[in-house]
Amino acid sequence: MKKLFIGLVAAFSLFAFQPLMANSAIEATPSSLVDPSPTNTSKELIERLDEIKDIDKTELSPSEKKVLRKEVRYIKDKLDHSGPIYISGATILLIVILIILL
Numbered sequence: 001m002k003k004l005f006i007g008l009v010a011a012f013s014l015f016a017f018q019p020l021m022a023n024s025a026i027e028a029t030p031s032s033l034v035d036p037s038p039t040n041t042s043k044e045l046i047e048r049l050d051e052i053k054d055i056d057k058t059e060l061s062p063s064e065k066k067v068l069r070k071e072v073r074y075i076k077d078k079l080d081h082s083g084p085i086y087i088s089g090a091t092i093l094l095i096v097i098l099i100i101l102l
Contacts, residue, residue, distance in 0.1 A: 046079070048071075055068070
C-alpha cells in the first residue's frame with residue numbers, strides 16, 4: 001500500500017509539472033495581477049504624511065497634536081500592511097498534497 005501511494009505521488013508530480021516544462025521556452029511576461037508601483041491611495045497617504053511633517057506643531061493644541069499622531073499611526077499601519085502575500089512553491093505543493101490526501 002505504501003509503495004502504491006509513493007508511486008501515485010511520483011506519477012502525479014510528473015504529470016503536474018509537465019506543462020511547466022513545456023512552456024519554459026516562452027518568454028516570461030510580467031503579470032498584470034501584481035503591480036510593483038505604489039497605488040494612488042498609497043501615494044496620497046505618503047503625501048499626507050509629508051504634509052503632516054511640514055505642519056508647524058508648536059501652534060497646535062494638545063488635542064490637535066493627538067489627532068495628528070493617531071492619523072500618522074493609522075497611515076503608517078496601512079502602508080506597512082498593504083504588501084502582497086508571497087507563497088513559495090514548496091508551500092503550494094504541500095497544500096496540494098494535503099488536499100489530495102484529505
